[in-house]
Amino acid sequence: MKLKIRGKTIAIQLMLLSIFGFEASEKWLAGGTPQWFTKEFAETWLVHLPGGLDFSWYLIAVLESVLAVSALISILRAEFLVHRDQIVLRSALLISLGFYVMLGFGGRLSGNHDIAAHSFQYFTGTLLSLFMIERSEGRYTGRPGGQRGKNQKRDSQNHQPRFAKNR
Numbered sequence: 376m377k378l379k380i381r382g383k384t385i386a387i388q389l390m391l392l393s394i395f396g397f398e399a400s401e402k403w404l405a406g407g408t409p410q411w412f413t414k415e416f417a418e419t420w421l422v423h424l425p426g427g428l429d430f431s432w433y434l435i436a437v438l439e440s441v442l443a444v445s446a447l448i449s450i451l452r453a454e455f456l457v458h459r460d461q462i463v464l465r466s467a468l469l470i471s472l473g474f475y476v477m478l479g480f481g482g483r484l485s486g487n488h489d490i491a492a493h494s495f496q497y498f499t500g501t502l503l504s505l506f507m508i509e510r511s512e513g514r515y516t517g518r519p520g521g522q523r524g525k526n527q528k529r530d531s532q533n534h535q536p537r538f539a540k541n542r
Contacts, residue, residue, distance in 0.1 A: 399439035
């Protein structure tokens with residue numbers, strides 16, 4: 376039996392694992408909330424949250440850890456194989472969309488618009504990755520409602536344009 380592999384899925388899994396794995400490990404090994412983070416958000420309402428800025432810092436670390444572990448679980452479940460459902464990877468991508476919105480909000484809140492712009496770029500790339508995953512599973516067919524018509528063929532090259540006449 377020949378195994379069919381989704382190469383794009385492997386790339387997305389490794390991207391998530393590397394981005395979130397490295398970032399999470401740096402935060403956990405930092406030994407607390409860094410000075411630059413405290414200075415960046417010192418004048419915001421985040422300091423008044425229960426736990427202060429430490430809560431925000433560790434919330435980011437926990438979310439990054441969850442996303443890295445999700446990517447690893449997706450790889451271990453072999454969700455890159457064509458016959459496998461990619462539920463863990465899709466969930467990780469959806470969570471990361473919310474995560475990038477949170478980071479972008481923090482960038483805007485602190486007045487650091489570069490962070491907000493980078494978060495938007497990551498959000499857009501993640502949205503594109505999610506689209507690719509859903510398309511590889513056949514969830515997106517390009518039609519409203521995601522359903523293919525009964526008589527609609529998969530290969531659009533087999534159709535002649537309306538103005539072409541059969542001779």
